[in-house]
Amino acid sequence: MPIGIYKRSEEHKKKIKEWMKYPKSEDTKRKIKETLKRLGIKPSQNRNWLGKHHSQKSKDKMSFVNKNKPHFNQRGEKHWNWKGGVSPKQKRIRRSIEFRLWREVVFARDNWTCQKYRIKGVKLHPHHIQNFAQFPELRFAIDNGITLSEKAHKEFHAKYGRRNNTKEQLEEFLK
Numbered sequence: 001m002p003i004g005i006y007k008r009s010e011e012h013k014k015k016i017k018e019w020m021k022y023p024k025s026e027d028t029k030r031k032i033k034e035t036l037k038r039l040g041i042k043p044s045q046n047r048n049w050l051g052k053h054h055s056q057k058s059k060d061k062m063s064f065v066n067k068n069k070p071h072f073n074q075r076g077e078k079h080w081n082w083k084g085g086v087s088p089k090q091k092r093i094r095r096s097i098e099f100r101l102w103r104e105v106v107f108a109r110d111n112w113t114c115q116k117y118r119i120k121g122v123k124l125h126p127h128h129i130q131n132f133a134q135f136p137e138l139r140f141a142i143d144n145g146i147t148l149s150e151k152a153h154k155e156f157h158a159k160y161g162r163r164n165n166t167k168e169q170l171e172e173f174l175k
Contacts, residue, residue, distance in 0.1 A: 090132075098140050102126070106145035114149035116156075116174055125153040131165050146170065 008016075024032070054062070076082065093099055103126045113120050127148045130138050138144040148156065160169045 093139065102140045102142065102145060105142050107147050109142065110147035113147065114152055115146050116148055116152035119149060123150040124148070125150055127153055127156065127170075128165075129167050129170055131163070134164065 074080065106126045107124055111120075112124065114122060114124065125148050127146050128135075128139070129144050129146055132139060135144070156165075156170070156173050159173065
């Protein structure tokens with residue numbers, strides 16, 4: 001039984017303690033060491049904390065002690081993997097406020113309903129009718145969006161791919 005997932009009864013804990021006291025063969029000791037090594041636990045490492053959690057007070061103390069250590073100050077330009085603030089253009093666009101507003105307006109216009117299956121209360125995805133990459137001027141046009149459920153959106157892209165999608169493909173898909 002994995003540690004930390006199930007509550008052990010007192011009887012079960014006693015059995016484990018008895019088993020730990022029981023003399024083990026060299027083969028069993030070797031298997032235990034191999035398992036610990038595979039799990040990344042050094043045999044000398046204190047395993048009493050496995051499956052347990054620190055109290056909030058302990059967490060606060062550890063946080064206070066580690067606050068002024070160098071790894072907390074390695075953000076942005078100070079981080080070893082900083083590349084000058086460059087992130088892919090598409091990622092920046094999809095995280096922008098304009099995209100979020102476009103998304104909300106498309107959902108509201110379609111009454112928060114999947115236009116393929118006509119269902120509400122599921123995870124919704126906004127879909128560009130004219131391709132996002134080919135028509136940058138239409139990226140935030142409200143008429144260029146449609147609300148699809150996550151399932152419908154995956155089905156559409158599984159059938160037609162992720163590139164060069166057209167209005168005709170969408171119309172065919174919605175029938």
